[in-house]
Amino acid sequence: xxxxxxxxxxxxxxxxxxxxxxxxxxxxxxxxxxxxxxxxxxxxxxxxxxxxxxxxxxxxxxxxxxxxxxxxxxxxxxxxxxxxxxxxxxxxxxxxx
Amino acid sequence: xxxxxxxxxxxxxxxxxxxxxxxxxxxxxxxxxxxxxxxxxxxxxxxxxxxxxxxxxxxxxxxxxxxxxxxxxxxxxxxxxxxxxxxxxxxxxxxxxxxxxxxxxxxxxxxxxxxxxxxxxxxxxxxxxxxxxxxxxxxxxxxxxxxxxxxxxxxxxxxxxxxxxxxxxxxxxxxxxxxxxxxxxxxxxxxxxxxxxxxxxxxxxxxxxxxxxxxxxxxxxxxxxxxxxxxxxxxxxxxxxxxxxxxxxxxxxxxxxxxxxxxxxxxxxxxxxxxxxxxxxxxxxxxxxxxxxxxxxxxxxxxxxxxxxxxxxxxxxxxxxxxxxxxxxxxxxxxxxxxxxxxxxxxxxxxxxxxxxxxxxxxxxxxxxxxxxxxxxxxxxx
Ligand SMILES: Cc1cc2nc3c(=O)[nH]c(=O)nc-3n(C[C@H](O)[C@H](O)[C@H](O)COP(=O)(O)OP(=O)(O)OC[C@H]3O[C@@H](n4cnc5c(N)ncnc54)[C@H](O)[C@@H]3O)c2cc1C
Numbered sequence: 001x002x003x004x005x006x007x008x009x010x011x012x013x014x015x016x017x018x019x020x021x022x023x024x025x026x027x028x029x030x031x032x033x034x035x036x037x038x039x040x041x042x043x044x045x046x047x048x049x050x051x052x053x054x055x056x057x058x059x060x061x062x063x064x065x066x067x068x069x070x071x072x073x074x075x076x077x078x079x080x081x082x083x084x085x086x087x088x089x090x091x092x093x094x095x096x097x
Numbered sequence: 098x099x100x101x102x103x104x105x106x107x108x109x110x111x112x113x114x115x116x117x118x119x120x121x122x123x124x125x126x127x128x129x130x131x132x133x134x135x136x137x138x139x140x141x142x143x144x145x146x147x148x149x150x151x152x153x154x155x156x157x158x159x160x161x162x163x164x165x166x167x168x169x170x171x172x173x174x175x176x177x178x179x180x181x182x183x184x185x186x187x188x189x190x191x192x193x194x195x196x197x198x199x200x201x202x203x204x205x206x207x208x209x210x211x212x213x214x215x216x217x218x219x220x221x222x223x224x225x226x227x228x229x230x231x232x233x234x235x236x237x238x239x240x241x242x243x244x245x246x247x248x249x250x251x252x253x254x255x256x257x258x259x260x261x262x263x264x265x266x267x268x269x270x271x272x273x274x275x276x277x278x279x280x281x282x283x284x285x286x287x288x289x290x291x292x293x294x295x296x297x298x299x300x301x302x303x304x305x306x307x308x309x310x311x312x313x314x315x316x317x318x319x320x321x322x323x324x325x326x327x328x329x330x331x332x333x334x335x336x337x338x339x340x341x342x343x344x345x346x347x348x349x350x351x352x353x354x355x356x357x358x359x360x361x362x363x364x365x366x367x368x369x370x371x372x373x374x375x376x377x378x379x380x381x382x383x384x385x386x387x388x389x390x391x392x393x394x395x396x397x398x399x400x401x402x403x404x405x406x407x408x409x410x411x412x413x414x415x416x417x418x419x420x421x422x423x424x425x426x427x428x429x430x431x432x433x434x435x436x437x438x439x440x441x442x443x444x445x446x447x448x449x450x451x452x453x454x455x456x457x458x459x460x461x462x463x464x465x466x467x468x469x470x471x472x473x474x475x476x477x478x479x
């Protein structure tokens with residue numbers, strides 16, 4: 001059976017489809033954090049900006065009460081920055097100190 | 098949640114689930130694992146995912162060598178529906194001082210005596226292994242090919258699933274609030290969801306090990322210590338081995354997924370449960386790593402976080418029972434290397450709990466060693 005869910009991308013960074021997310025919920029991963037950690041969903045460069053709401057909607061649709069779930073921590077940096085520019089910035093500041 | 102169990106395991110990290118699986122595999126299936134959040138939510142899910150055998154003391158060496166053998170066949174042994182992503186790209190350890198180099202020479206002699214195929218390298222040889230390594234100031238290195246990386250979420254998931262199939266009950270979002278004892282034996286465990294009667298309790302609570310021990314009326318010399326870490330975006334394969342420098346307190350490895358994971362130990366960090374991430378870490382890490390491995394300059398950081406090491410005074414875990422409380426066992430104090438020791442720890446603890454002969458002399462790693470003064474004093478910890 002070809003499932004439309006296999007064509008719908010939920011997490012662009014990690015290439016996860018709606019079918020992938022539904023399968024994980026089916027298997028018993030019942031919070032955003034659990035899904036994140038098993039599949040890397042939401043852990044790519046976008047920091048979950050696209051997929052987070054979509055996964056939450058799927059959790060809710062499967063009858064899981066997401067109101068009681070602590071929202072995942074937004075981990076810095078909020079926007080991906082290169083190691084080189086962080087190192088350079090730090091070096092400049094200590095030069096002036 | 099059941100009202101009674103033969104064994105209650107406190108902690109749903111890699112250690113607790115590995116113990117549960119090993120017990121169940123040997124026929125002891127009336128087990129409950131209690132986890133206050135979700136599986137791998139503690140140190141396990143925050144760790145550097147490194148697997149190393151190049152240790153400087155006997156028991157860390159024997160435990161890690163045996164554990165690597167178990168990682169090698171874990172997907173099949175646990176009949177896992179995913180992949181634990183075990184990769185043996187080696188560990189390259191760097192020495193920058195004469196004292197560090199002498200220590201490495203001693204370590205290698207000891208490691209070889211336990212059968213590890215490890216070698217000493219000149220800076221030029223180190224560069225053959227990691228061509229983009231900056232060898233400025235480097236005296237020498239050691240390399241062991243069978244060290245590497247493994248996915249901690251998946252290993253925990255694999256143990257948990259295999260344990261569940263054998264009948265183990267895993268209760269997440271269930272917090273242990275007390276341990277009930279009758280004189281010198283355990284009679285049960287109190288949780289926020291009710292009481293479980295049991296004669297056997299296992300402390301596998303990671304950074305919280307001393308809190309759980311306290312509940313049982315036992316004092317252990319473990320303490321939590323924050324360690325910070327970051328991950329980059331995935332990029333094309335660039336670096337096979339983990340690169341580690343005790344002198345700079347850093348380690349850095351590319352995962353099979355393509356991202357680089359790197360961490361930094363802060364020797365001035367005070368004991369405590371704080372797991373906040375800081376910009377100071379981000380800056381220091383970036384400066385040190387772009388100096389050591391220059392091509393990493395162009396790679397973007399996507400996330401930083403922190404977790405707890407559970408430290409002991411000799412940086413070696415505390416395993417097994419204690420004479421003063423019957424039915425209490427522990428696997429704690431992994432001092433930053435509990436993920437890589439988990440497979441063997443699971444086996445040893447199950448043997449100890451079932452009263453069977455243990456595959457390694459677990460009694461050497463008991464709590465009593467601190468009183469006897471028989472410490473290991475592991476030199477090789479970041
Ligand atoms: C930044 C960092 C990098 C690391 N890098 C490596 C590495 O490269 N290689 C390596 O081998 N090791 C590494 N480690 C160490 C490794 O993470 C730990 O040694 C290992 O995960 C310990 O596993 P555990 O199951 O004992 O602890 P945890 O994973 O912390 O599990 C204990 C569990 O107990 C639960 N718990 C606590 N109190 C209670 C309670 N009252 N009731 C119920 N549940 C409770 C916690 O929620 C937690 O999930 C690193 C650690 C950190 C922080």
